[in-house]
Amino acid sequence: MSVSTLSPLSAVPDADADADADADAPSGCAPLPVLGRDVTVPLVTGGEVTYAALDYAASAPALQRVWDDVAAYAPYYGSVHRGAGHLSQLSTELFENARRTVAGFLDCREQDQVVFTRSTTDSLNLLAAALPDDCRVFVFETEHHAALLPWRGARVTLLDAPGSPQQAVRTLEHALAARDPHGPALVCVTGASNVTGELWPVRELAAAAHAHGARIVLDAAQLAPHRAVSLRELDVDWVAFSGHKLYAPFGTGVLAGRADWLRRAEPYLAGGGASRRVARRADGGVDVQWHDGAARHEAGSPNVIGAHAVASACKALGEAGFGALAAHEERLIRTVRDGLADVPEVRFLSLFGDGAPRVGVLSFVVDGWNSSHFAEALSAEYGIGVRDGLFCAHPLLRVLLGGDPQDQGECGAPGTAPGETSLHAVRVSFGAGTPDEHVERFVRAVRELVRGGARWSYREADGRRVPDTSA
C-alpha cells in the first residue's frame, strides 16, 4: 500500500475483518478471542495440554483484535508530535485519536484530560506528585499497594477494612467529617478488589467525598476490564487503569479526569514534549514554559503502539458490550462456586460476604495446603496458570487471613512449612477470553488435588514448592 496518496488515518488498514474471522476460533464460548488460546504446555506427569490462563487479574492475554490492530499499524509507525514526515503525522493523529477513544470509553466530561502513562501504578504516582500542598489523602487499608503507597509524601489517613459496602461509605464519611474542612483532600478507592474481586460502592463513596469537599480517584485496574466505567455517572474526579489488564499489553496505562491539579503541578517527567519554550537565562540557568495539557505529563517520545493498543481494546470491549461480558463471567464464577461448594477445605476470601457482587477474581485458601504448592500443582499437573501469594495487598491479606502472612518480598512469596495451612492464598481470575473448559478444568483439578493429593512430589526452592524432577 502506498501511503503517499492517503490521508493519515486512512493509511492504517482496519483490522476488524480479521477479528471477525477469528470469532470462529476454537475458544469455547469466550466472548472475545485472545492470543495464546492454542498454546500447549508440558505436564510433569507426561503429555501436553492447552494452557489455561487463569491469571487475568495479573495480566490478561492480548485480544486478537488488539494484536491485529497493532500489526496493521506497525508498518506505518513513526514519531509522535515531533516529525514532519507523513508517517509522523499519521502516528500523531493515531495517538491523539487513541486519547479520544479512551475518553469515550471512560465517558469523560468535556473538561477532562486523558494522560497516557505506563500503568495504574504510574498513573497514581503521577496524581500523587500533583497533589496540592497540605492535601490529606484517605485510603482504605484494603487497597492494592499501587493505591496505598504513592501518597507517602502527603498526610495519609488509613481507613479500616470495612465489612460491607455500606460500612465502607460510613467509615469514609466519618473520617472525612473529622478532618479540617478547609484544606484539599483526596480519596483513593478501588473499583474491584484484586484479591476478592468484590465491587466497591464507588458512586456512593464519590458522593461522600464530594459532600465533604474532597476529591476521589478510582483505581479501575480490575474494574475497567470487567465493567463499564463512566467518570460522569460515577462522578469520580480521576480514574486510573492499565492496558495490560485490559487485553492490551504494550506498556501503556491511563490517568483520566480533572485537569486543574495536573495543570498546576510540576511535570511528572521533565523533558522534551512537556516543554513549550526553553531558553537560556542571562545568569546561565534555564527558563522553561511547560505545556498545560496532557503533554505536560507525557515528556519523552510517547508510546504510540501502547496507546493504539489500549484504544483498540476499548473499542473491542465496547462493541462486545459489558452486559454480555459480565454475564459470561458471572457464569464462570458460578461454575467455580457451585463446583467447589461441597469441598469444605476450600475457603474463599471475602470482605463483604460470599454473595457480594464481584468480577471474575476469586482468592482462596485450601486447608492443609501451602498456597505455592497448590498453585504449582495446578500448573505442573493440569496446565493451569493461577497466582499465589499476597497479591501486592499485604494489609488486606492480613485482614482476610487473620494472621501475619510472613511477608517475603514485594509481592509475597509463600513460606509455610509442608502440611501447614498457608497464610498466603491462591487466586484464580478470568475474563472475556476465558472458555468454559478452562474453568471446568480448574474445578476438576482443585477437587482432585484436595481429595487425592498431588500425584507428583515437590521440593522447596527459593521459598516455593516446585516439582521434584530429580527422581
Ligand SMILES: Cc1ncc(COP(=O)(O)O)c(C=O)c1O
Ligand atoms: C487493584 C489494582 N490496582 C493497581 C494495580 C497496579 O497495576 P499495574 O501493575 O499495572 O501498575 C493492580 C495490579 O495488579 C491492581 O490489581
